[in-house]
Amino acid sequence: MNRRGFVSLLLGGGILGWLGAVLYPIISYLNPPKVPEANVQTVKAGSASDFPKNTAQIVKFGRKPVILIKTNNDEFLAFAATCTHLDCIVQYRGDLKQIWCACHNGLYDLKGRNISGPPPKPLDEYAVNIVEDEIHISEMG
Amino acid sequence: MDTKNPMVRRAYSWIDDRFHVTPLVEFMRHKYVPVHRHTVWYYMGGVSLFLFISQVVSGILLVLYYQADEDSAYESVRFLTTKVKFGWLIRGVHSWSANLMVFFVFVHMFSTFFTRAYRKPRELSWVTGFVLLALAMGFGFTGYLLPWNELAFFATKVGTDIAGAVPFIGEPMKIVLRGGEDVTGATLSRFYAIHIAILPAIFTVLLSLHLLFIQRQGMHEPQYLKRLPAEKKQMMAFFPNFLLRDVLLWLIVLNVVLALAVFFPWELGEKADPFAPAPAGIKPEWYFMFMFQSLKMLPAHVLFMEGEVLGILFFGLAGLAWMLVPFWDIKKKSGSKLDVMTGFGVIALLFIVVMTVLGYLL
Numbered sequence: 001m002n003r004r005g006f007v008s009l010l011l012g013g014g015i016l017g018w019l020g021a022v023l024y025p026i027i028s029y030l031n032p033p034k035v036p037e038a039n040v041q042t043v044k045a046g047s048a049s050d051f052p053k054n055t056a057q058i059v060k061f062g063r064k065p066v067i068l069i070k071t072n073n074d075e076f077l078a079f080a081a082t083c084t085h086l087d088c089i090v091q092y093r094g095d096l097k098q099i100w101c102a103c104h105n106g107l108y109d110l111k112g113r114n115i116s117g118p119p120p121k122p123l124d125e126y127a128v129n130i131v132e133d134e135i136h137i138s139e140m141g
Numbered sequence: 142m143d144t145k146n147p148m149v150r151r152a153y154s155w156i157d158d159r160f161h162v163t164p165l166v167e168f169m170r171h172k173y174v175p176v177h178r179h180t181v182w183y184y185m186g187g188v189s190l191f192l193f194i195s196q197v198v199s200g201i202l203l204v205l206y207y208q209a210d211e212d213s214a215y216e217s218v219r220f221l222t223t224k225v226k227f228g229w230l231i232r233g234v235h236s237w238s239a240n241l242m243v244f245f246v247f248v249h250m251f252s253t254f255f256t257r258a259y260r261k262p263r264e265l266s267w268v269t270g271f272v273l274l275a276l277a278m279g280f281g282f283t284g285y286l287l288p289w290n291e292l293a294f295f296a297t298k299v300g301t302d303i304a305g306a307v308p309f310i311g312e313p314m315k316i317v318l319r320g321g322e323d324v325t326g327a328t329l330s331r332f333y334a335i336h337i338a339i340l341p342a343i344f345t346v347l348l349s350l351h352l353l354f355i356q357r358q359g360m361h362e363p364q365y366l367k368r369l370p371a372e373k374k375q376m377m378a379f380f381p382n383f384l385l386r387d388v389l390l391w392l393i394v395l396n397v398v399l400a401l402a403v404f405f406p407w408e409l410g411e412k413a414d415p416f417a418p419a420p421a422g423i424k425p426e427w428y429f430m431f432m433f434q435s436l437k438m439l440p441a442h443v444l445f446m447e448g449e450v451l452g453i454l455f456f457g458l459a460g461l462a463w464m465l466v467p468f469w470d471i472k473k474k475s476g477s478k479l480d481v482m483t484g485f486g487v488i489a490l491l492f493i494v495v496m497t498v499l500g501y502l503l
Contacts, residue, residue, distance in 0.1 A: 032316065086298070086303060089295075101419065
C-alpha cells in the first residue's frame, strides 16, 4: 500500500468510526427503555351476581385488556382482549354468542378459538374464579 | 429589467450588483410551457404544492393550541374547535387540504405515469415525487392520531402492528414507532414529533429538489409534440402567463377548501379509551383504504405465510417497483397496439379504486 492509500484508509476509517459514534447513541435513544411490567397475578372484577347475562366487560389486567364474559348459563369466561390479527380490542357479540373484532371482522368462539376472518391465532384464556360473589381473574397455569 | 419605475430599477440594480441575478432572470424569461390537449395535467403538481403550503400555514396555527398528551390532546382539539375564534375553520382547512393534497398528488402521479413524463431525463423527478407521496401518507398517518379519538387510536394500533409484521426489522420498528409495546401517550408524543418536525424537515428537502429538477429540465412534452417542428408547437411563457393561471387555480382550490371546511366540518369523534373494544365501522383515512381492504380480504394463512405478512410483502414490493418505474420501463414496440406500461398503470389504478370502493361498501 502506498502512502496515499494508507492515508485514505485512515481517513475513511475515521469517518466511518465517527458516523458510528454519532449514530449509535441516536439509534439507542430512539429505542424506548423497557418499562418493567407490573407482575399482576389476579385482578378483581366486581360482583358476579350484578354482572348481566350474555354481556361482557373489558377489565384491566395490569397493562393488558382482558375481556370478561358472562354467558346465558351464568358461566364466566375471560380471554386476552387483544385481537391476534392486528392488535385491536375485541368485543362480545350477544347476538352471535361469539367474540368479534370490529377492525377486520375476525370472530372467535367462546373457547377463544379463531373461527372466521383474518385472526391467525386463538385468544389466550384466563381463569375465572368466583370467591364470595367476587369475580377473580387470573393467568392460566 | 423592463420596468420604467425608477425606484424598482434602482432596487433591482442594487440586488443585481451584489447577487448577479440577471442570468437567473434571463433563464426564467426563456422558460416556456407547451400548450396541447394534455396541458391541464401540468397544473396538478402546482395544486399539490399550494395545498402543502396551506398545510404548513394551518399546521403552524394549530400547534399554538394543541397539546400532545394522552390526557389533554383530545380536550385541546375540542377547545380549539369550540372555544377558539375560527379554530374550527383552521382545523377544517388543515384536515380538508391534507386530504385534497393526497388526492392531487395521486392525480399528479398517475398523469405523470400515463403521459410517460417519468422517462429520461426525468427519472429522479419521478423518484423524488414518489418519496414525497409516501411522506405525505406518513403525514396523514401520524396526523390522524393527534386528536386522540377512538377511530384514530385503533387505526394507529392496526397501522403500527402492520409495520411490526415486516420480517426481521418489523418488531423493533414497531417499538420505536410506538415508543413502547403499546399505543400510549408515548406514541402520541412520537407521532407529534414525526408530524411537525421530522417529516417536514425531510419533506422540505425533497420538495426543493423536486422543484429544482422541474425548473432545470422544464415541462415534459408528449411524444407526438416532440416530433413537431418548433414553429408548429404552441408555447406559453411560464412567467407570467402560466404562473398567473396557476395562481388563479390556487384561488379556486382555496375556495373549495374553505367551502368544504364550512359545510362539512371535520368530526372529532369520541375520546380514545385504551380499554374499550374497537368500535364498529373502524376505518383508516381513505388513501389507506385499498391496503386496509386488501389485508381484510386475505385469509389468515396463505400457504406457509400469515396472510398479513404476504400482504405487506406484496405492497412493499409493488411500491418499490412503482418507485423504480423509470428504470424498468418497457417501451411500446413500433407498430404494436399493445402498450404494456399503460396496462400496468390501468391495473394499478383499477386495483386502488375497486379496493377503496369495496372498503366503503363492505
